[in-house]
Amino acid sequence: MTHGVVVTGLGAVTPYGIGAQTLWNGLLEGRSTATRITRFDPSGYPTQIACEVPGFDPFACLPRKLVRQVDPFAQFALVAAREALAHAGLAGAGNGMRVPLVGVDPERIGTVISSGIGGMREMTDQFARLLDGGPERVRPYLSIALPLNMGGGQVAIRHGLQGPSFSVVSACASAGDGIGTALDIIRAGRADVMLAGGAEAAINPLTIAGFGAAGALSRRNDEPERASRPFDVDRDGFVTGEGAAVLVLERESHAAARGARPLARLAGYGVSNDAYHAAQPSPGGTGAARALRLALRDSGYDPVDIDHCNAHGTSTPPNDAAESAAMRAVFGSHTDRIAVTSTKSAIGHLLGAAGAVEAVATVMALAEGIVPPSLNLDRQDPACDLDVVRATPRPVEMRVAVSSSFGFGGHNAVLVFASPG
Amino acid sequence: MDPRLADLLEDLFGIPERDLRPGADLETDLQLDSLAVVELQVALEDVTGVRMGVDGDVDLRTLGDLQAAVERALARGEPAIPTLNLREGEEGR
Secondary structure (H helix, E strand, O other), X not given: OOOOEEEEEEEEEEOOEEOHHHHHHHHHHOOOOXXXXXXXOOOOOOOXXXXXXXXXXXXXXXXXXXXXXXXXXHHHHHHHHHHHHHHOOOEOOOOOOOOOEOOOOHHHEEEEEEOOOOOHHHHHHHHHHHHHHOXXXXXXXXXXXXXXXXXXXXHHHHHOOOOOEEOOOOHHHHHHHHHHHHHHHHHOOOOOEEEEEEEEOOOOHHHHHHHHHOOOEOOOOOOXXXXXXXXXXXOOOEOXXXXXXXXXXXXXXXXXXXXXXXXXXXXXEEEEEOOOOOOOOOHHHHHHHHHHHHHHHHHOOOHHHOOEEEOOOOOOHHHHHHHHHHHHHHHHHHHHHOEEEOOHHHHOEOHHHHHHHHHHHHHHHHHHOEEOOOOOOOXXXXXXXXXXXXXXXXXXXXXXXXXXXXXXXXXXXXXXXXXXX | OOHHHHHHHHHHHOOOHHXXXXXXXXXXXXXXXXXXXXXXXXXXXXXXXXXXXXXXXXOOOEHHHHHHHHHHHHHHOOEOOOOOOOOOOOOOO
């Protein structure tokens, strides 16, 4: 028998700012966060736009000593995790190096907090120092700031989480697969509570140059706020975003015993690989379709039960078409009754954190019965035959929703969330 | 104490000036482990241009020990290869 797993806390740092509620308010407002890049001077780059966390001051959120030993991606993870734990009623007071853990046995709570790229600023900064002055110029904190697991690792240390703790990496599906893996860990009885999510801070000259050279990024530099346009006929690539999101996943009986209110049920997880191409989806979205079907089967729900889909919707020509084909293949005529949105239209593609931020948005949509608009949908591509919510938020009676994430490397991750009732 | 050392202890580790007593134990009073000490050395080299950690076998227990080691290194004056801190278009964050 499968243990029920619920969501009892949410935390986020996004291009709308700090906080899950801040994210949700921004999505309902339908405001684009894309701007000219300020993290470095993008002059001369084919792509000069991104979605940045505005005015983020890590020293205002975290102790100085901690800020100095982590990369920005881990700073985002730490802030999001603290919010999520506080929301779940599992964090004591204080904002120091250590935050007291309450309400759960420390050995029975862990983390799967992912990153797709990890400490990119640490790597590029220290590599420059190496080239300029040799190995003795490289700082020792690189050894703890660079690795992809250190967002989750530092969260576990700060909050005293002694249970299973590691990162799951599958490019743009990392956080989706991470949340699914955390679900499996609770089901397997290895933990009662898991912090699951992702963090990414990859608005960096090297990543923007490389992903740009691959043709993956939008070049609409003169109109950044119109660049991310999932499912639109004029889409030309994604806009890179940064930030983090963390969900507190909890065994249903454990939450009930301590009187914690579930925000949603995490009903299922489906995972597959296209086994086709490193950067292109399998034709007709067959790999994604398999993940959708597996997620439904795992959740016990039928295709006709799905009311809402938070799509991967990157605004690249290949993904949006393949994803639409996958949806049609799985849901048939019921596809027309699934209200679709792409969070990436508003906050860009958070890469290894995307699946987590979008899971937060999915949980909030279920809780409030509203689907935020997918921005910049001026002319929907006929090849993207979905009911995409446009212009204004749409109230939808919903009980079950899916959140999809597909990554370079052929990775497909689908999560099924349901109302707690 | 060399103000550059005091500044770095505050900037890197958030240690306020009032906690900088020579007798303070690096590990138990100031929470500076061996990794932190090496991090500090690299930062001191950036700021002074002088090679630190030349007598690597000396056991540093207290802040006074650390300060004395820094003074010895400065007196020896071996150059550390400096890293250019300012580059076109790169903002320090």
